[in-house]
Amino acid sequence: MVQTLFGSQEKKKGLFDRLKGAVARTKTQLVDRIETIVEHSEKVDPSVLEELEAALITADLGVKVTTEILSRLRAQVDRRQLVEARQLRGAVKEEILAILDGSVNPGVPKAKQPPAGSPEVIFVIGVNGVGKTTSIAKLANYYLQQGRHPSLCAADTFRAAAIEQLEIWAGRLGIQIVKQKPGADPSAIIYDALSAATKTHDDPVIVDTAGRLHTKHNLMAELEKMCRISAREVAGAPHQVFLVIDATTGQNGLAQARQFTERAGATGIILTKLDGTAKGGVVVPIVRELGLPIQFVGIGEKIDDLLPFSAKDFVDSLFEA
Secondary structure, three states, X not given: OXXXXXXXXXXXXXXXXXXXXXXXXXXXXXXXXXXXXXXXXXXXXXXXXXXXXXXXXXXXXXXXXXXXXXXXXXXXXXXXXXXXXXXXXXXXXXXXXXXXXXXOOOOOOOOOOOOOOOXXXXXXXXXXOOOHHHHHHHHHHHHHHOOOEOEEEEOOOOOXXXXXXXXXXXXXXXXXXXXXXXXXXXXXXXXXXXXXXXXXXXXXXXXXXXXXXXXXXXXHHHHHHHHHHHHHHOOOOOOEEEEEEEHHHOHHHHHHHHHHHHHHOOOEEEEEOHHHOOOHHHHXXXXXXXXXXXXXXXXXXXXXXXXXXXXXXXXXXXXXX
16 A cells, blocks of 8 residues: 655654755746746736646646646635635645545545455556656665665567666665566466465566557557456455656647546556656646546655655645755
């Protein structure tokens, strides 16, 4: 199970500061623009809301989510709950938080529990170039820090480099990796990995899958087969399916997420490269339109630069003065 930020106040503050630094560019694109609108207006009128609409779309919240947020803000204006322009910052913050924490759309997928004594099986999926293999290494390190003992399954047999990269990371982390030669049947490797993990009591088993375009139907069908094989070996598997999305792709990431959710049963998002984009606002439409929670965010290249996502911490780091 994914855990949110926790621990000592000092540790939590350190993680919050790192997240705050990672979203600095998105903050400039979104919150600073809201501040500019507020500075030049006293009352919330149609022209102010038009400027706000442009700011939200530019920050990559998307037309659909932006329209929804504006509709609720206009309703507040009509009820005289939102009058002064300086109230906009707080109002937008609350709207974004309501979406990200599930208040608006509470029906997000839940992680399944493996049977007692069986490993949790986690598939990591996504298109080429999003940072999937590196995210798997960071994810394994995260679980090690939680006192668990993960193992890796190198089921991306299309790229020899992916197998080699995972093998290097497994060696550095001191964990088991199950692999075969490039071109081998990915489902056979999953079978071997789950058999090995059951004997060695490794948990979770993190499965790397071939980076594939969401439009390649044959590859998506293969992914569905891999899910079936894992379920045959461990009841309920895969228990979590993390879709890796590059934050710099913005709205294109939403199209990817939609296809993977339909075909592979994605249960959550790992959002990479959050520190390198002003398009971090894409997390909002992903959560709203797909009902998929953000589980982790990548904020750098180091092994511990993967943070469990907290909606409140994310929004606070964006809107903090």
